[in-house]
Amino acid sequence: MKKILAITLTVALAASTLYGCQGGLAGEGGQTGNGGSNETSQANQKAGASDEGIEESASSGEKTVIHYYDWAPMDMTIIDDFNEANPDIEVKYHAIPDNGSDKLTQLDILAMGGGEIDVMPGSDGEQMLRMKNGMYAPLDEFIQQDGIDMTGNFGDILNYATYGGVTYGYPLRSTVEGIWYNKDMFDDAGLDYPDGSWTWDEYMETARKLTSGEGDAKIYGTYTHTFNGQWAPVGNEVSPWYTEDGKCNIMADGFKTSLERRKEMDDLGYQLSFSQIIATKASQASAFLGGKCAMVQAGSWIVQNIKDQENYPHDFSIGVAPMPRFDETVESKNNFSVAATILAIPANSQHKEEAWRFIRYMVEEGAARIAGTGNYPSYKPAYNDSLIQNFIEGSGLEVEDVRVLFEDMAAVSQKPTGLAAAEYQQSMQEQTQLYFNGEKSADQVLAEIEKITNEAIANEE
Amino acid sequence: MRGRKQKLSRRQLQEERAGYLFVIPNFIGILIFVALPILFSLVLGFTKWNPMHGLSAIEFAGLENFGRMVSDERLKTALINNLIYTIAYVPISVSLALVIAALLNNYVFCKVPLRLMCFMPYISAMVSVAYVWLILLNPEGGPVNSALAALGVKSLPGWFTKSNSALAGIILMSIWHDAGYYMILFLAALQGLSKEVYESARVDGANGLQAFFCITIPLLASHILFVSILATINSFKVFDQINVLTEGGPGYATNVLVYCIYHYAFREHNIGYASAAAVLLFVIIMAVSAIQVKLKEKYTL
Known part of the structure; x- marks a missing residue:
C-alpha cells in the first residue's frame, strides 16, 4: 500500500510540474506551423462557423464591445475615431508582446478557450494552419454583401487571406521584402x-x-x-x-x-x-x-x-x-517577396457583424495611420505620396527611396x-537547417520536404 | 470501523471534522489542478479534438493516436533524445552536486560565498542563462571553442548549430544550471550527519576519500535516491532552454518529449495526439519512479 502511495505521489508531483511547465510557455517560440497530419474535418467547421454572429448584431441601444488583440505598434486614434463614429460599438484594444510565434499561441489559447476576442491578427504564413483548423470565421458573405473588390484592394497578397477557396482574413499589413542597401x-x-x-x-x-x-x-x-x-x-x-x-x-x-x-x-x-x-x-x-x-x-x-x-x-x-x-x-x-498579416474574426466570436465593421475601418480608413507606425498597409487604394511620407516619417528615408515598394510589382513569396x-513550411524549416549546417545534401533535404508535404496533401484531400 | 466511531467522544468528533476541514482546500486544489487534468488528458489521448468547436467536437478515435506514434519519426527521435538526456544529465549532475556538497561541507575556505556561487545559476532565469551559454558555445570564436582550440583540439564542436553536438550543449547547460540546487539539498543532509562517525573513522586511519565513499555515500543513500528521482523528473521536464536555443533543431536533434507535446498541441493544434504523447510521458515517468522507489526500499538503511 505504502509503495503504491509513494509511486502515486511521485507521479502526481511529476505530472503537476509538467503541467505547470505547459501552462507557462515563456520565452521565444518556434518559427512555424505544422509537421504531421492533422485530420480535422473541414466540412464541419465551414458549416458551423458563419451564422452565429450575424443574428445577434446591434439589436438594441446597448453598446457591443469588440475585443481586438494585436502586437504591432498601434495608432490609437484609429480605434478612438471608430468608437466615436460608431456609437453602438466599443472597440477595446489589447496589446500583446511581439515575441516570435508565441504571440500566435497566446491568441490561439484565447480563441480556443472561447475567451473574449473578436478580432485577431494572423501572420507569417502561420494563419494557413488556423484557417484549415477552423479558427477563423469565413468572411466571404460579408465581402459579397459589401461588394468589395478584393483583388483591386489587395492584389497579390490575397493568397495569405484564403485557404481552400474560402476567405478568412482581411489583409491589414503587408511585408514587402527586397534588398535594402547602405x-x-x-x-x-x-x-x-x-x-x-x-x-x-x-x-x-x-x-x-x-x-x-x-x-x-x-x-x-x-x-x-x-x-x-x-x-x-x-x-x-x-x-x-x-x-x-x-x-x-x-x-x-x-x-x-x-x-x-x-x-x-x-x-x-x-x-x-x-x-x-x-x-x-x-x-x-x-x-x-x-x-x-x-x-x-x-x-x-x-x-x-x-x-x-x-x-x-x-x-x-x-x-x-x-x-x-x-x-x-x-x-x-x-x-x-510579399506576405500579409490579416485581421480575422475567431469562429466563436459572438459579434461577427460588428467585428467586420471594425476590421474594414481599421484596414481602409486606418491605412495612412498604419503607415505612420512604420507598417506597410495592405490596402492599395490608399497609396499616395502622403501615405508614403507617413510611412517613412522620421526614418531619414526619402519618398523616392521607397516609392518602388508601392508601385506595380511581381509578387513572389518565401x-x-x-x-x-503548415506541414510544407514546418518541414522546410526543419530540413533546410541540416543542409545549411552541412549535414545533408540539398537533394536529400528537398526530397524529405517533398515526402512530408505530399503525405500531408494526400491526408488533406 | 463503525464500532470505533461510536466510541469517539463529541470533542474527538469535532477534532476529526476540523482535520478534514484543514485537508479539504488542498485536496480540492489537487483534484482540480492535478488529478482532473491528468484524467482529462488521458481521455483526450483516445480522441480527435479540434478545441475551436468546443467540448462537443471531441470524437472518439480509439487507438488511432497511439497507432500513429509507432511510425512517428519526430516522437521516436524525441524519446531517444530524452533518454540520452536523462542518462547523461542525472548521474553527472547528481554526482557533481554530491562532490561539491561534500567539499563545501568540510574543507574549504570561504564556504559561504562559494556555496552562494554554486547556487547562483539555479536562481537565474533559464532564458537569460540560455543566452549566456549561446555566447559561450558560439562555435566560431566563442570562449569554449577558443579554449578547446588553444588546447589543440582539431575538430571543434558546432554546439547548437550541429545535430551531433546540440543536445550535448543543452545537457551541459542544464547540469550547470541545476547542480547547485541538488548541492544545497545534499548540504542540508550532510549537516545532519553526526561528526562522531567521521572522527572515529579518522582515528581508525581513514583518509578523506575513504570517509566519503564508506561513510558519506552510504549515510546519504536515501537522499541520493531522492535527488536522483527529482533530477530524473526534471530531465523529462526540459523545455525552456530548447525552446529558446534550438526549437528542437537542427532537424530533430534536440527535440525532446515535452517539446514534442508542445509542438503537437500548439503548433499543430492536434490536442488528441498531444494528449496521447503526454500519456506516454506519464507512463514513462511512472515506470521510472516505480523502479526508483523499489530501489529505495532495497538499499536505504
Whole structure:
C-alpha cells in the first residue's frame, strides 16, 4: 500500500510540474506551423462557423464591445475615431508582446478557450494552419454583401487571406521584402545603386565587392536571415510552390538553385553564415543598421527599426531595391517577396457583424495611420505620396527611396500558402537547417520536404 | 470501523471534522489542478479534438493516436533524445552536486560565498542563462571553442548549430544550471550527519576519500535516491532552454518529449495526439519512479 502511495505521489508531483511547465510557455517560440497530419474535418467547421454572429448584431441601444488583440505598434486614434463614429460599438484594444510565434499561441489559447476576442491578427504564413483548423470565421458573405473588390484592394497578397477557396482574413499589413542597401558603402565602392533589373549573378558580384575586412571588423556584402524560406523567393520567380496537379514542387530547379546559392554565399563569406546567425542570435536590423553588412534582405518592417535611432543608431543613407532576377530569362519587372498579416474574426466570436465593421475601418480608413507606425498597409487604394511620407516619417528615408515598394510589382513569396502549407513550411524549416549546417545534401533535404508535404496533401484531400 | 466511531467522544468528533476541514482546500486544489487534468488528458489521448468547436467536437478515435506514434519519426527521435538526456544529465549532475556538497561541507575556505556561487545559476532565469551559454558555445570564436582550440583540439564542436553536438550543449547547460540546487539539498543532509562517525573513522586511519565513499555515500543513500528521482523528473521536464536555443533543431536533434507535446498541441493544434504523447510521458515517468522507489526500499538503511 505504502509503495503504491509513494509511486502515486511521485507521479502526481511529476505530472503537476509538467503541467505547470505547459501552462507557462515563456520565452521565444518556434518559427512555424505544422509537421504531421492533422485530420480535422473541414466540412464541419465551414458549416458551423458563419451564422452565429450575424443574428445577434446591434439589436438594441446597448453598446457591443469588440475585443481586438494585436502586437504591432498601434495608432490609437484609429480605434478612438471608430468608437466615436460608431456609437453602438466599443472597440477595446489589447496589446500583446511581439515575441516570435508565441504571440500566435497566446491568441490561439484565447480563441480556443472561447475567451473574449473578436478580432485577431494572423501572420507569417502561420494563419494557413488556423484557417484549415477552423479558427477563423469565413468572411466571404460579408465581402459579397459589401461588394468589395478584393483583388483591386489587395492584389497579390490575397493568397495569405484564403485557404481552400474560402476567405478568412482581411489583409491589414503587408511585408514587402527586397534588398535594402547602405548607399554610403555603395558610393565608397564606386557601385551603382541596384534596381529591378539586376540578376542573381549581379547581386552576388555586388556582395563580393562589398565584402571587406577580417574578424570582428569584417563587413559582409549582404545578409540573409534564418527565417523560414528566406532563401526561397528568387527561386519562386521561376518555380511555383505546387505542381500543376497540386503536389509539392520543392524539387524544382528554382528552389534547388536558390537553396544552393544561399549556402554558396555563406561558404564564400559574402554573408554571415546560417550557423553563425543561429549561434549569435543575429538580427537583420542590428546587422544592417549596425553597419556590419552593406545589404540586407528584409521586409518593409525594417522601416520601424530605421526610425528607431535610439536602439539602432546609424548615420548612413539607405535605399531599397527589388529582389534580384533569378536569371536573364525572368522579365525585368520589380520582384518583391510579399506576405500579409490579416485581421480575422475567431469562429466563436459572438459579434461577427460588428467585428467586420471594425476590421474594414481599421484596414481602409486606418491605412495612412498604419503607415505612420512604420507598417506597410495592405490596402492599395490608399497609396499616395502622403501615405508614403507617413510611412517613412522620421526614418531619414526619402519618398523616392521607397516609392518602388508601392508601385506595380511581381509578387513572389518565401513560403507556400496552399494545401498542407503548415506541414510544407514546418518541414522546410526543419530540413533546410541540416543542409545549411552541412549535414545533408540539398537533394536529400528537398526530397524529405517533398515526402512530408505530399503525405500531408494526400491526408488533406 | 463503525464500532470505533461510536466510541469517539463529541470533542474527538469535532477534532476529526476540523482535520478534514484543514485537508479539504488542498485536496480540492489537487483534484482540480492535478488529478482532473491528468484524467482529462488521458481521455483526450483516445480522441480527435479540434478545441475551436468546443467540448462537443471531441470524437472518439480509439487507438488511432497511439497507432500513429509507432511510425512517428519526430516522437521516436524525441524519446531517444530524452533518454540520452536523462542518462547523461542525472548521474553527472547528481554526482557533481554530491562532490561539491561534500567539499563545501568540510574543507574549504570561504564556504559561504562559494556555496552562494554554486547556487547562483539555479536562481537565474533559464532564458537569460540560455543566452549566456549561446555566447559561450558560439562555435566560431566563442570562449569554449577558443579554449578547446588553444588546447589543440582539431575538430571543434558546432554546439547548437550541429545535430551531433546540440543536445550535448543543452545537457551541459542544464547540469550547470541545476547542480547547485541538488548541492544545497545534499548540504542540508550532510549537516545532519553526526561528526562522531567521521572522527572515529579518522582515528581508525581513514583518509578523506575513504570517509566519503564508506561513510558519506552510504549515510546519504536515501537522499541520493531522492535527488536522483527529482533530477530524473526534471530531465523529462526540459523545455525552456530548447525552446529558446534550438526549437528542437537542427532537424530533430534536440527535440525532446515535452517539446514534442508542445509542438503537437500548439503548433499543430492536434490536442488528441498531444494528449496521447503526454500519456506516454506519464507512463514513462511512472515506470521510472516505480523502479526508483523499489530501489529505495532495497538499499536505504
